[in-house]
Amino acid sequence: MYNRHTMATTKFNPTYRPFKTTHHAIMGAIDHYRCDHMPRFSGCGAQAGFLVNNARPNCAREYGIKLFPTASQAFAAYQRQMIAAEAGAAPPVRRMVKVLVRSPWYGDDLRTIYYGYQTCLAYGIGRMEVPMEVEECDDASLIPDSGVRRLYRLLSRLSIAGTQIDGKPIGTVRRRSKRMKHDLHEENLGFWRKRPVCIDFGHHIIREAC
Ligand SMILES: Nc1ncnc2c1ncn2[C@@H]1O[C@H](COP(=O)(O)OP(=O)(O)O)[C@@H](O)[C@H]1O
Numbered sequence: 286m287y288n289r290h291t292m293a294t295t296k297f298n299p300t301y302r303p304f305k306t307t308h309h310a311i312m313g314a315i316d317h318y319r320c321d322h323m324p325r326f327s328g329c330g331a332q333a334g335f336l337v338n339n340a341r342p343n344c345a346r347e348y349g350i351k352l353f354p355t356a357s358q359a360f361a362a363y364q365r366q367m368i369a370a371e372a373g374a375a376p377p378v379r380r381m382v383k384v385l386v387r388s389p390w391y392g393d394d395l396r397t398i399y400y401g402y403q404t405c406l407a408y409g410i411g412r413m414e415v416p417m418e419v420e421e422c423d424d425a426s427l428i429p430d431s432g433v434r435r436l437y438r439l440l441s442r443l444s445i446a447g448t449q450i451d452g453k454p455i456g457t458v459r460r461r462s463k464r465m466k467h468d469l470h471e472e473n474l475g476f477w478r479k480r481p482v483c484i485d486f487g488h489h490i491i492r493e494a495c
């Protein structure tokens with residue numbers, strides 16, 4: 286019998302819901318969120334904070350929220366992940382977001398603003414790696430796993446010329462590409478639709494400070 290409670294038919298029920306959507310000339314549609322207290326990040330690495338947002342892994346219609354300290358870092362990572370996702374090397378991205386965290390006592394006087402974007406969730410993170418010597422020798426053939434080897438080669442080939450420069454005002458674009466192959470450690474690799482993908486498109490992937 287048809288069971289409307291099975292996984293496939295359960296609707297996405299996000300933890301965070303935008304209160305408005307605006308349009309930015311360069312960044313496109315931006316979903317705005319408001320929080321009355323600091324959200325608890327589920328994954329928090331060096332650069333980004335991650336909110337699962339009740340999204341299920343490997344589900345194209347559900348998305349988590351990745352947050353960065355500045356708009357330019359967020360938009361640069363968003364554009365890189367978009368390019369990678371279109372090539373099958375990353376989970377899909379949705380919109381840019383802006384999150385306003387208000388202090389319950391001080392209203393708008395004390396607030397933190399994050400920028401970020403919505404991304405689908407990969408699964409099986411932490412199970413694959415690109416060995417250290419691969420980056421040192423820039424030799425993909427040293428990667429034993431064929432799926433990871435394919436991913437490394439794919440990411441190395443993609444051009445990010447014309448995308449936002451991390452740490453520069455919005456609209457400042459890089460004229461030359463840089464290779465997206467420098468941060469492929471196990472915590473940044475997962476699966477999307479059974480294929481290895483990269484989930485972290487912060488500035489480390491192009492070996493840049495910001
Ligand atoms: N697309 C995703 N799917 C599932 N988990 C994710 C995704 N993106 C980020 N995460 C989780 O959030 C953590 C931090 O995100 P990441 O982009 O790696 O930021 P950082 O640059 O801070 O390492 C990851 O290690 C992972 O646990």
Ligand SMILES: [Mg+2]
Binds near residue numbers: 330331472473485
């Ligand atoms: Mg990471």
